[in-house]
Amino acid sequence: MNTGEPGSFGQLLRDMIASGQISDPASPKGRLLAAAAKLFREKGYSGTTVRDLAADVGILSGSIFHHFKNKDEILFGVMKEVVSAMNASLVARLALESESRGRVKALIEHELTFIHGGPGNAMSVLVYEWRALSEARQEQILEQREAYERLWQGTLEEAHTAGLIRIEPDVLRQLLHGAIAWSANWYKPGGDLSMDDLVERTLTLAVQE
Amino acid sequence: MNTGEPGSFGQLLRDMIASGQISDPASPKGRLLAAAAKLFREKGYSGTTVRDLAADVGILSGSIFHHFKNKDEILFGVMKEVVSAMNASLVARLALESESRGRVKALIEHELTFIHGGPGNAMSVLVYEWRALSEARQEQILEQREAYERLWQGTLEEAHTAGLIRIEPDVLRQLLHGAIAWSANWYKPGGDLSMDDLVERTLTLAVQE
DNA sequence: TAATCAACCAAGCAAGCGCTTGGTTGATTA
DNA sequence: TAATCAACCAAGCGCTTGCTTGGTTGATTA
Structure with a gap:
């Protein structure tokens, strides 16, 4: 999970690594998780073999199981770490905004920056490969996913009350999640449309003129 | 091509079955394609085995290959038929609308009705399992997919010119596709929000007040 | 200097995979 | 009545899958 973002996001990640919430991307386990996120996104969880993953980091397939009990635990690791990072990062971002429009923009900007940044592969996997995770492991992540949704829901409710x-x-939240997650499959940074432009266009959908 | 009169969606499907463009859902091949669409959507292409599929229609796994050369051809069949149906259906729908707002609404209503209707599983598979289809077969469907996108693009360009x-x-088109396709993963017809409501809410995102 | 340990290798196993083959069935046609 | 044919079965083949086992390595520690 490489950062590649300016500002305090890099510092936030370093804190989370130091406190053991997410693995060091320079460690063997961290390298495996990053490679897994990339491959699971490109070929899906079922379409990725442990031999694919091992080859990507330059080890043999059996050696993976020195770091993870089984394949499901790898998917769990990818999802658990990215959902923690998303939560911490959005909490920090929202703390900077006080008025409604800025807070709604923060939701959109945060999610777009996330999915097109370093943790983008992991976030795509979280969204689109959820069904591949065992039910037992889904339960362990669900609370954090719901916490993230509550941040969105609360912010949008304020904006709704404010007439924005x-x-x-709840409908807007789902429509925006769908639109933003799908952007990973068509939007390429560095073209005509800058990331700021994309944020602004998406915000235009959500709010009144 | 079609014989002029734009009838109901059911009649359109019957015409396409009669002309051999899509398989009869009562035939063995049609039942296999419907079951494949359901399973590919629920568990993904790689996550679905030919034994799963055979069991679902009540035959043995080897018997599948009396109807399809290989597993890739099954996925191809699902996608080819649904993209044909989507094109024919959207052409017919747009022919009924002349002014900009009605045409944009037709795009949204058509796609939402499709993904939450009978061909919904196949459409989800088309969108989310595209990478699982062999490149050779992707090429054979690409032109029809692009034709569908041109219908959207042209209609949205008119609406843009009209100031609507x-x-x-192109950005709006992608954002709407993402939002609509994702609705298959959260919207349940028969709840508080009717399908007409969902269409209206999505249209509200797209157009000026 | 000896002991320890995380990280990895080498080899392979049991189960499951897509797919093949040769044959059976029962309805339709000649 | 005989011939034909789509649809399917029964059995299994060769390969890939996730995962296990016992051992090696090279850096770190006592």
Whole structure:
């Protein structure tokens, strides 16, 4: 999970590594998780073999199981770490904004920056490969996923009360999640449309003029 | 091609079955394709075995290959038929609308109705399992997919010229596709929000008040 | 200097995979 | 009545899968 973002996000990640919440990307386990996120995103969980993953980091397939009990635990590791990072990062981002429009923009900007940044592969996997995770492990992540959704929901409810958004917060939340996650499959940074532009366009969908 | 009169969606499907463009859902091949669409959507292409598929329609796994040369051809069949149906259906739908707002609404209503209707599983597979299809077979479907996108693009460009939509047509098109496809993973018809409501909410995102 | 330990290798196993083959069935046609 | 044919079965083949086992290595520590 390479950063590649400016500001305090890099520092936040370093804190989380230091406190053991996410693995050091320079460690063998961290390198495996980054490679797994990349491969699971490109070929899906079922479409990725442990031999693919091992080859990607330059070891033999059996050696993976020195770091993970089984393949499900690798997917769990990818998802657990990215959902923790998403939560911590969004909490920090929202703390900087006080008025409604800025807070809604923060939601959108945060999620777009995340999915097109270093943790983007892991976030895509979290969204699109959820069904591949064992039920037992899903339960262990669910609370953190719901916490993230509550941050969105609360912020959108404020904006709705303030008359800034036109449709029901829970519907808007889902529509925006869908639009933003899908952008990983078409938007390429560095083209005509800058990331700031994309944020602005998405915000235009959400809020009144 | 089609014989002029744009009838109901059911009639359109019957015409396509009669002309051999899509298989009869009552035939063995049609039942296999419907079951494949369901399973590929639920568990992914790689996560679905030919034994799963055979069991679902009540035959043995080897018997599948009396109808399809290999597993890739099954995925190809699912995608080829649904993309044909989507194109024919959207062409017919747009023919009924003349002014900009109605045409944009038709795009949204059509796609939402499709993904939450009978061909919904196949459409989800088309969108989310595209990478699982062999490159050779992707090429054979690409032109029809692009034709569908051109219908969207042209309609949104008209709406943009008319001042009805606020952001670039190609960006809006992608954002809406993402939002609509994702609705298959959260929206359940029969709840508080009717399908008409969902169409109206999505349209609200797209167009000016 | 000896002991320890994380990280990895080498080899392979049992189960499951896509797919093949030769044959059976029962309805339709000549 | 005989011939034909789509649809399917029964059995299994060769390969890949996730994972296990026992051993090696080279850096770190006592």
